[in-house]
Amino acid sequence: MIEFDRVNKRFEHHDALRDISLTIDAGEMVFLTGHSGAGKSTFLRLLMLLERASSGTLTVNGRDISKVGRRGIARYRREFGIVFQDHQLLFDRSVYDNVALPLEISGFSQRDIERRVRAALDKVGLLDRENAQPALLSGGEQQRVGIARAVVARPKILLADEPTGNLDPQLSAEIMSLFEAFNRVGVTVVIASHDLALISRLRHRIITLKGGRLVGGGGQG
Amino acid sequence: MNTKLSAQKTGLGLGPRPQLAAWVHHHRQAAADSLQKMLMEPIATLLTLVAVGIALALPAALWLLLDNASAVASRVEAPTRLSLLLDDDSSFEAAERFADTLATRVDIAAVSVLHRDEALVLFATDTGLDSLLQGLQDNPLPHTLLVTPAVDVGTEQLEALADFLGGRPEVDEVVLDTRWIARLDTTIALVRQLVVGTGALMILGAILILANTIRLAIEARRDEIVVIKLIGGGDGFARRPFLYTGLWAGIGGGLLGALLVLGLFLFVSAPARSLLALYDSDFTLQGLGLVGVIRLTLMGGAIGLLSAAQAVTLHLRRIEPR
């Protein structure tokens, strides 16, 4: 489903990723770990086409994504659900409207939107907060809204960059089990996290980066 | 926490299918949202509308003034004059006698005689061809009679008179003096050109004001644009609310401009009427009218949309997720 083939990413004088080759299968759940600055975010940003690889080939769903042009980026990104550390919610609209945004972008009907938003909020346990303003929610709740928004359009791939970075261990564990639940129904999940204690308790492949190089988990899980 | 996924079958959901109904819905929503955001900042919105309104009202008002002026001009009785160029060999005395006979006609108010030398001097100063004429041996001009028709002579009778005079043996050529009409027409054309020129400048000003309004709106919603782009919103989706902001601001400005013109019209109509009364005219002033109001409003809308499209192309692309 996702394949890195000798991928390099170079910023002016600095290699953020060096010679990364690995495959993530459909339906897999993997963690991406390493110290700060190891290249985890860069890895995910290349997948989302927020950055372009300096060399090497990145294949998603059998397609070389360097072929995706400027105009194709929006449509390409809709293939993913994306969860951010700072959740990137819009504070000028309700929880419901935040979660509905990807569906509006994709042009779903109001009826479908309503149904799907409720289902997504139900899954993250926030059905009763649909009219709340995100700013008034706790950090854990905000992150769950972010996850609901990421899965509402039922993407095949879910990417998360430090989704538990701002949460205490208890909430972090809850968020991770939420991701596992989505993975169980077939979603490919890639989570960048430096919280080794948390992720090593979960039984999934761990890809380790160090100074932009792949140092572990490159082989199949 | 509820982590059951019973309702959702798999992550392999249906792909997005763009539906007309959904598209229309989003348009309506974007239109309503943009309007609501503008109403939430009444002062800023009003300032924009007033600026755009003035920029549109001024050329519209001048244009209206000009329409009225040329309508008045076309109705004014033409104080036309006929110049009779007499035969080369007729003497000045013969010319004076001929003038006396003509003066007795009812359709002629007055006749004056212009000596050929005077005529040459007049011609020289009129045309600025002094030096050329000084080089001439002989005066090529004949004696000339200047005939002022009676006031009640209409266009047809005037032509009949000109025909009659042209048929007289003393007369070589009849020249209808229509210079003043040409002058008026040229003046009106000049002023119209000026109005078009200043109008274009004012509209350019309106476009800049509107484009700046859109730029500020884009800045204010930067976070939203970033998120939309992050989660796969296309240009069309991100652009839509701002195009509506431009459309509403333009329509509002156009409407306000129309109101300003109407106000200005009321303001000047009383003195304008007394002025027209002096000319004993039953002419009625032409206002903007419903068609004019609609036209100005639509024009405002078009300008707003155009400005927004320009601003969006310029600024939206620069906002990319980091």
Ligand SMILES: Nc1ncnc2c1ncn2[C@@H]1O[C@H](COP(=O)(O)OP(=O)(O)O)[C@@H](O)[C@H]1O
């Ligand atoms: N836009 C950029 N310009 C220059 N250097 C960058 C940029 N983005 C990331 N880097 C560098 O690339 C390296 C990897 O960064 P990142 O992928 O964010 O690491 P991580 O997410 O693992 O902390 C870091 O040294 C970082 O400073």
Ligand SMILES: [Mg+2]
């Ligand atoms: Mg990072």
